[in-house]
Amino acid sequence: KNQVEQSPQSLIILEGKNCTLQCNYTVSPFSNLRWYKQDTGRGPVSLTIMTFSENTKSNGRYTATLDADTKQSSLHITASQLSDSASYICVVSAAGANNLFFGTGTRLTVIP
């Protein structure tokens, strides 16, 4: 069964600190994995996207990693800001398929 699991479910960190969010998936055959940021009441916005052959991708203070062998990905946020408070969703695309498989997200709250 194609599934995407994220941890932790929620996280509270102090402004300026780093954090790492995890994503495990069982989607097969794998095509690509993306991390999205979703602010409350808004649609998801793409942060990074990685294919099978890529094991790291950065976008400013966001760095995603991918281990296709263990089917794990992480999103590392450096020097967090209050505006990073949002839900972060891991989404995996299966090869040859229309559909995307969504994780349930990690709710990040950055406090001053």
Place this chain on the structure above:
Amino acid sequence: GAVVSQHPSWVICKSGTSVKIECRSLDFQATTMFWYRQFPKQSLMLMATSNEGSKATYEQGVEKDKFLINHASLTLSTLTVTSAHPEDSSFYICSARTDVSSYNEQFFGPGTRLTVL
């Protein structure tokens, strides 16, 4: 580039009325559009996939007669919630994809908050 808009951004209606939500791709032609529903603290759930000029494909458990989808042009898809009831209250998000999208990428709209009283 790759901007998707939705209208309205929020709507409140009485039980039994119908509500139409528009999804537009502003700077590209969307051969495929997707409609999602998201309940509080949950992830997006795919409702249906629509290709321009053809009937939508609905996910299991989604009533096609209740959620009418029209994808009449390459830049516009509409979702009509017919005879809405309080349990239809949710956050509805559309996404759009082109034939030449890299990585099967979908571009998401900002969402529409529907509240049925």
